[in-house]
Every structure is written in structure tokens, then in C-alpha cells.
Amino acid sequence: MSKKTTTRKKSTGRDTKPAKVAAEPKLAEYRRKRDFTRTAEPEGGKSPKAGQLAFVIQKHAASHLHYDLRLELDGVMKSWAVPKGPSVDPSVKRLAMQVEDHPIQYNTFEGTIPKGEYGGGTVMLWDRGTYIYGGTNPDPEEGLRRGLEKGDFKFILKGKRLKGSWVLVRTRSDSSGKPQWLLIKHKDEYAKPDFDVTAEHMTSVATERTMDEIAGGVSRIWHSNRGEKNGDDKKSKAAGGEADGRKSDGSAYERLMARRTR
Numbered sequence: 001m002s003k004k005t006t007t008r009k010k011s012t013g014r015d016t017k018p019a020k021v022a023a024e025p026k027l028a029e030y031r032r033k034r035d036f037t038r039t040a041e042p043e044g045g046k047s048p049k050a051g052q053l054a055f056v057i058q059k060h061a062a063s064h065l066h067y068d069l070r071l072e073l074d075g076v077m078k079s080w081a082v083p084k085g086p087s088v089d090p091s092v093k094r095l096a097m098q099v100e101d102h103p104i105q106y107n108t109f110e111g112t113i114p115k116g117e118y119g120g121g122t123v124m125l126w127d128r129g130t131y132i133y134g135g136t137n138p139d140p141e142e143g144l145r146r147g148l149e150k151g152d153f154k155f156i157l158k159g160k161r162l163k164g165s166w167v168l169v170r171t172r173s174d175s176s177g178k179p180q181w182l183l184i185k186h187k188d189e190y191a192k193p194d195f196d197v198t199a200e201h202m203t204s205v206a207t208e209r210t211m212d213e214i215a216g217g218v219s220r221i222w223h224s225n226r227g228e229k230n231g232d233d234k235k236s237k238a239a240g241g242e243a244d245g246r247k248s249d250g251s252a253y254e255r256l257m258a259r260r261t262r
């Protein structure tokens with residue numbers, strides 16, 4: 001991957017480094033490709049919260065259907081477009097094209113990107129959770145950075161639908177210079193030979209909507225939010241708000257909701 005903007009890196013904890021500043025240059029390509037006056041996708045750049053490393057997979061019906069695998073590292077989401085999506089069968093290797101880093105705020109995005117805009121189409125939150133380093137370096141984050149550089153990125157997913165040990169292996173760069181990787185499930189108790197996990201799960205992990213329902217702006221949250229108290233409902237609310245092409249601003253959402261439930 002690209003050169004590091006930070007050279008020290010004793011990794012004493014994520015809360016000690018200026019994540020916002022560190023992430024800014026990494027998101028330049030992401031921002032250049034998008035017109036934030038037209039798309040509801042987040043601009044990014046806020047300091048990420050301390051804690052575990054996030055992962056998300058978004059099913060994206062753009063010009064070609066694909067799954068976007070995003071793994072948090074150093075204040076951004078490292079991202080790969082996986083045309084056929086992940087496979088939990090260890091004998092199956094899935095092509096994964098590395099794309100520009102995305103902001104961590106992208107992890108709650110579900111909705112539609114306007115036609116004609118970069119990546120125009122429907123985005124579904126297909127899986128999400130946290131992940132940890134799966135290699136042997138005693139410093140986990142350093143191990144992840146090295147793995148990314150070496151093209152041998154080992155990680156353990158703790159998602160709703162995907163769990164266990166995985167690896168991304170870099171093979172070559174395509175003609176445009178985009179690094180190509182293979183996404184492979186390691187053999188462990190979560191491996192399932194001959195199981196089609198993308199066919200098994202056709203709805204949003206956040207809102208249970210289908211791609212068509214997301215595209216149509218249908219929200220199930222508006223009909224089931226009477227006692228919204230826990231964090232999951234909050235997240236779904238954000239996803240539902242954005243699904244309609246709106247920022248998940250509380251008051252706008254409340255007005256929208258009032259209108260829809262009439």
C-alpha cells in the first residue's frame with residue numbers, strides 16, 4: 001500500500017494519537033471522488049472512538065454488484081471491493097480489489113447514492129462487528145500494518161454473519177495500479193465448506209431490509225421504534241435516516257417519522 005504518514009508507531013493505544021489529523025490525507029481520494037452536496041455518504045474526519053477495531057461489509061449494487069469489505073486501521077477503514085462477496089468455504093478464494101480508504105463514519109451508511117455520482121446505487125449493511133489481528137506479531141496493530149504492507153493480512157472477524165479467521169493475500173496490481181488481493185477463509189470452527197453465505201443472508205444486518213426496500217426508501221424502523229432505548233435501535237435509526245438520502249439528524253428524522261407514521 002501507500003507510504004505511511006507516520007513513522008514512529010510504538011502503538012501505545014489509539015486514544016493517544018491524533019487520529020483526525022492522521023486520517024485526513026488518507027481520505028483525500030475518497031473525498032475527491034464524491035460530491036457531498038449530492039450524496040448522503042459521510043465526509044468523514046471526526047476522531048474515531050477508542051476501543052476495538054471495527055469491520056463492516058456493505059453490499060453495493062453499483063454498476064456491478066459487489067461487497068465492500070472494510071477493516072479499521074489507523075483511523076480509517078481500509079477497503080476492498082469483493083465482486084462475488086466473501087465465502088466461508090476455505091477452498092474458495094475471492095478476488096478483492098483494494099480501493100480508497102473510507103471514513104469510519106461510513107460504517108453506519110445504508111441507503112442510496114444518487115445515480116451519476118461516484119458509486120451510484122444501493123448500499124446495504126450486510127455484516128458488521130469488530131475484528132482482531134490474526135497473526136503472531138506481539139504488537140497487534142503493528143502486525144496489521146506490516147501485514148498490509150507485506151500483502152499478507154491476517155484477521156479474525158467477530159461479526160453477526162462472519163466469524164473466525166481470514167486472510168487477505170495480495171497477488172498483483174491491475175493495469176490501473178489498484179492492488180488485487182484474494183480473500184480466503186481459514187479452516188476453523190466457523191468454516192463451512194459448500195455453504196453460500198451471501199445467498200443465505202439477503203437482508204440488512206442493521207434494518208432487515210432487502211436491497212429493493214432500501215432502494216425504495218422503505219423503512220421498517222418507522223413501524224417498530226416505539227420504545228427505542230438500546231444502542232442497536234439508535235444505529236438502525238441512523239441507517240434508516242440515511243436510507244432516505246438524509247443525514248441522520250435527529251430532528252429531521254423525527255419530522256420524517258411523524259409524517260410516515262400517519
Ligand code: MN
Nearest residue numbers: 060068081119
Ligand atoms: Mn462499493
